[in-house]
Amino acid sequence: MRVLIVDDSPVLRMLLTSVLEGAGFEVREADGGEQALRVLQSYRPDIVTMDVHMPGMDGYEATARILEKYALPVVVLTASANAYAAATAMHALEAGALAVLEKPQGPWAANFEERIEELLSTLRSMAQVKIVRRPRAPRPTTASLPPGRPESSAQPLLVAIAASAGGPAALKELLSRLAPQQPWPLLLAQHIAAGFVASFRDWLASICPLAVAIAENGQLLRPGVLYLAPDDSQLGVGRELRVHLQRRNGELHCPSADHLFNSVAQRLGSQAIGVQLSGMGRDGAEGLAEMYRRGALTIVQEPASAVIDAMPQAAIGLQAARQVLPPEGIAALLNSIALRGTSRSTVPKGE
Structure with missing residues (x-):
């Protein structure tokens, strides 16, 4: 090599x-x-x-x-x-x-x-990952909504997002386009080396209109806040829409996309949105499929727009996606659901 x-x-x-x-x-x-x-x-x-x-x-x-x-x-x-x-x-x-x-x-x-x-x-x-050239041409700032089923019939209470290699590029495109008043908390499982979570939080806060926080076990999840997993912790959802952290126990990925999606599926069922972004491997595919089976709105990044398309392709291969969109399209869809006010009356208003 x-x-x-x-x-x-x-x-x-x-x-x-x-x-x-x-x-x-x-x-x-x-x-x-x-x-x-x-x-x-x-x-x-x-x-x-x-x-x-x-x-x-x-x-x-x-x-x-x-x-x-x-x-x-x-x-x-x-x-x-x-x-x-x-x-x-x-x-x-x-x-x-x-x-x-x-x-x-x-x-x-x-x-x-x-x-x-x-x-x-x-x-x-x-070194085994297939990379595409990334010309730095400006991208559109708006995106039209896709045809077909835009969302589940239930009112979303939470958005769970997963990403790995190539994820930060997708996250910038997605998060920077979100309306600042998101009516739900957002949880993010991003594969990143230990010791860089604080810098990653600061970078996310600089590119999006949301508050960004490193999650603490047991805290109440608040609308409009993006939560990250601390080092060596699996991120999930507990009772009453509270953070549930588990210490790493030999898992290949930490934070794990499958752990996050499965936790959200089991706790919220159809009252959640799952988003699978760029990455190598299959982490998140099974968990997103479980969210799909329980009626959640599941969104997968369009493989052609991903730096690495393995994670999106794995989710699509399991028929876990209700929508397949580029990051700006995902942002447009989330903003549209938020504006329709489908979850405003049921989301906890904070501590």
Whole structure:
């Protein structure tokens, strides 16, 4: 497997090159975004690792430029302790990077082996993902509603959203178009590396009109608030529309889309909306199918609009989707249901 390392630190490049070559990878290096673009003119790697805080072209701009010209998976490496770098990493995910990981510090660090194993595993899996070029042309700000059944007959009390790799790009398109007065709480299960949830919350708050919060076990879910799972916690719904968190117990995905959707299906039945966005694998397909069986409105991102279409395709393959829409269409549908006031009289008004 061929890897292009983009980082302005020669020490970090040397460390990563040694580790990756020791694992059997072919490695090229670039000391910044500009050099990376020059290298890519004659060398085509299977995957790119991208630093975020670099002189000149930062990791966000370099990622966007690479995905404009080449269909290459990009994994962001950053130091979680650096607030600026973590924020830039969120923007790189928005541009289409597939994952963000904490940089390995060196063999002396207590968690070095864990970080390296996480890096190698991520590179091997993400290198297999088929990526589409992402031209940065402006997209329409409005979308017409689709034909057919727009919603279930019951009044929605909650919106559950799931996403994985490529999800932040879809989330930006969807959430930035939502009307600020959503008459229901929204719960989001987004696969993201531990330690980045706070930065992810701040980024979401900067792109959408909703309040964004990291969920706390037992708290009452309030309309117009987007809730995220804390690190190492599965996010679900308990009695009286309260947060129900469970500690991770060996599951492959945490937070898990299937866990969220199944919890919502069991607790709310037809009085919920489920949304499956971009991602690799099948997480969420079974849970969304359960929501469908219980009468909920289930919406799947149109595969052609997803950075990675595996999760949407898996849900469609299980016939779990009542609607298949691009992110801006999902936003238009949610806004339409909200404006019709179908849930205003039944949603709890807060604590």
